[in-house]
Amino acid sequence: MKAISIIEAVGQLDAELLADHLNKKQKAEEKMNRKMKTGIVACAAIAACAAIVVCLFPIVKLILKGGNQPAPVTVEYESVKEAQDALGIVTLLTKEETDAKVSVSYASDSDGAADLTKPIQMKVRKAIPEGSADYYVLFGKTDPKDCYIAGYEEQGLKKEIGGVAVRYSVINDGANHFQARFVSGNDLYVIDVVSKGDIDPDAYLLPLLS
Amino acid sequence: MNHQKTQTPSADERITSLYRKRDEAAIRETDRVYGKFLFRVAYNILHDREEAEECRNDAYLAVWNAIPPAEPVSFSAFLTAIIRRIAINRYHALTAGKRIPSELTVCIDELSEILQSKATAEETAEKEMLGTLISSFVKELPERQRFVFIERFYLSESVERIAEELSVSVPTVYRELNTVKSKLKDHLERNGIRL
Numbered sequence A: 001m002k003a004i005s006i007i008e009a010v011g012q013l014d015a016e017l018l019a020d021h022l023n024k025k026q027k028a029e030e031k032m033n034r035k036m037k038t039g040i041v042a043c044a045a046i047a048a049c050a051a052i053v054v055c056l057f058p059i060v061k062l063i064l065k066g067g068n069q070p071a072p073v074t075v076e077y078e079s080v081k082e083a084q085d086a087l088g089i090v091t092l093l094t095k096e097e098t099d100a101k102v103s104v105s106y107a108s109d110s111d112g113a114a115d116l117t118k119p120i121q122m123k124v125r126k127a128i129p130e131g132s133a134d135y136y137v138l139f140g141k142t143d144p145k146d147c148y149i150a151g152y153e154e155q156g157l158k159k160e161i162g163g164v165a166v167r168y169s170v171i172n173d174g175a176n177h178f179q180a181r182f183v184s185g186n187d188l189y190v191i192d193v194v195s196k197g198d199i200d201p202d203a204y205l206l207p208l209l210s
Numbered sequence B: 001m002n003h004q005k006t007q008t009p010s011a012d013e014r015i016t017s018l019y020r021k022r023d024e025a026a027i028r029e030t031d032r033v034y035g036k037f038l039f040r041v042a043y044n045i046l047h048d049r050e051e052a053e054e055c056r057n058d059a060y061l062a063v064w065n066a067i068p069p070a071e072p073v074s075f076s077a078f079l080t081a082i083i084r085r086i087a088i089n090r091y092h093a094l095t096a097g098k099r100i101p102s103e104l105t106v107c108i109d110e111l112s113e114i115l116q117s118k119a120t121a122e123e124t125a126e127k128e129m130l131g132t133l134i135s136s137f138v139k140e141l142p143e144r145q146r147f148v149f150i151e152r153f154y155l156s157e158s159v160e161r162i163a164e165e166l167s168v169s170v171p172t173v174y175r176e177l178n179t180v181k182s183k184l185k186d187h188l189e190r191n192g193i194r195l
Helices: A003-010 A015-065 A080-087 A092-096 A201-209 B009-020 B025-046 B049-066 B075-095 B103-112 B127-140 B143-154 B159-166 B170-190
Strands: A073-077 A101-108 A114-128 A131-138 A157-161 A164-172 A176-184 A187-195
Touching: A003 B127, A003 B143, A015 B075, A015 B127, A015 B143, A015 B159, A073 A080, A073 A114, A080 A092, A080 A101, A080 A114, A092 A114, A092 A131, A092 A201, A157 A201, A164 A201, A176 A201, A187 A201, B009 B025, B009 B075, B025 B049, B025 B075, B049 B075, B127 B143, B127 B170, B143 B159, B143 B170, B159 B170
Parallel strands: none
Antiparallel strands: A073 A101, A101 A114, A114 A131, A131 A187, A157 A164, A164 A176, A176 A187
């Protein structure tokens, strides 16, 4: 008997048997379609949730990590020594022994007052001929790139003084600008000088680092 | 099959009554309710879209000519039998000496594993008798094996599609097919069909 005859004989299958089968097939296909629809809906829901998480993440991060923090509070001091006494720390700026105006920025507490246990930055402004020199200590920052003081341009200029690596840039745009950055201890130091006259970087770096 | 919502007894009755009234809307309704399913049955056998389309149109004409006087118990089974018959005839016409890639070709190959062409049963057993034997065989099969048998050897569905419909793996369907083929061989031999 040829296989093709069997195939043809199968065609004479009882009509009720076939009708019953077609009903079952219909149900199976309905189930398949439902599964597919459920799968599509589930995938869409997962994708939507992922999109919401991705969109909300930066907002939540801002809320939780300080995007909405109170502004720092600045306290003025008469000298570096007075500021350091208030902070209970010693910085390299002690060596400058300057009486220039000193300001320390603190994080503010919930009442908006300075939280003296959380200093953010100390700034010393020193007058120089035909310009000014600002010394900054950014507390708790150990990466020279992690700096918000403007006026620096990465020029690849580096020097090492007393075992401390210093990056600096020198710019002339009508006035001379010099900015140096280095890390000492757990703090980042920034020296930012503007002058119409010549600027000798060593004159600012050596007193602190040698 | 594309008649999930509309394939109710009343829908079939409505369509057959249109045929009995010689209303051409009968063909439009048949196409709307069963068109995709019929195309699929023909396509499984022929693997050619144009040929499958023609088979479907031929099936509509055949049903138009058959009802009345025919009064099918199950309209869907009646339609399926007609489209299958037409598609297989076309398959023979197209193949005459060459093979075409279709599920039917594969089904025939599968059955050839148990049925040798040198046998003489074809000469002694009428096709109708064989059909009756196969019907009784299919009735005795467990539900899943019956489903697999009709899907594969009547509707020429692919194994992958059957696996999807049953929510089982492809190897499971192959296992069921092997079991069914072996049982069919025993059944035919027990009933005097020499293989």
